[in-house]
Amino acid sequence: MSDVSLRLEAGRTLGLVGESGSGKTTLARVLLGLQRPDAGTVTLDGEPWVPGTERDRRPRRALIASVPQDPYGTLDPRWTVRRTLADALDAAGRHEPGGQDAIEELLERVRLPLELADRRPQNLSPGQRQRVAIARAVARRPRVLVADEPVSSLDVSVQAQILDLLDDLQRELGLAVVLVSHDLGVIRHSSDDVIVLRAGEVVERGPTERVFRDPQAPYTRQLVSAAPRLLL
16 A cells, blocks of 8 residues: 555544455554554554554554454354353453343444344344444444444345444444445445545545545546446
8 A cells, every 4th residue: 555644533434445456454454453554653542553563552452443344254153142242341341240231231232132142143144243243343432443344245225224323333432433345335325534545545535425426536436437326
């Protein structure tokens, strides 16, 4: 990637969009501290985040969380929803042995009924699994949420529900959200601002509606023209 800069703000969603190989996921991994950039730095709450060691980041790791593309691959199939969320709460120092209030609060926050607490991932629908993954992510009360293609594996009807949930959580918790997607409809649905990436470079950025209604870069115009429904 080359000369990429961005600023995240509490209560706003920044969309990263571009074709496969554009650098979206690489940038997300750098923000999460999972990949070291060739040059440059990342600060979190005004303090150094990248570069640095994981040992340095560990005391502040709860400040940033991720929502995966495929929750089934990141949820332990042996664990019930209850145990998954209890583990996340334990890591955050928010769960007392035998206490269920925090687990019930998380389930309610992601709009899941309490009776699902004793099910395992294989007994949940794809949308329910993604809601569990989101609940696990917000259990530690992060300041930043990085969602990398969080709805790409879901049916269209379920996609909108998950995106609406992320929007609600952003407002309720004051999160700064990074939404990564190749789908312009997803980005337009949920992003306040957008960065368009191509081959590791920023080709356009700005408020989402401005970029979609009046794209300036030829590549952005190409993306938008390929999805005319977005302009309705």
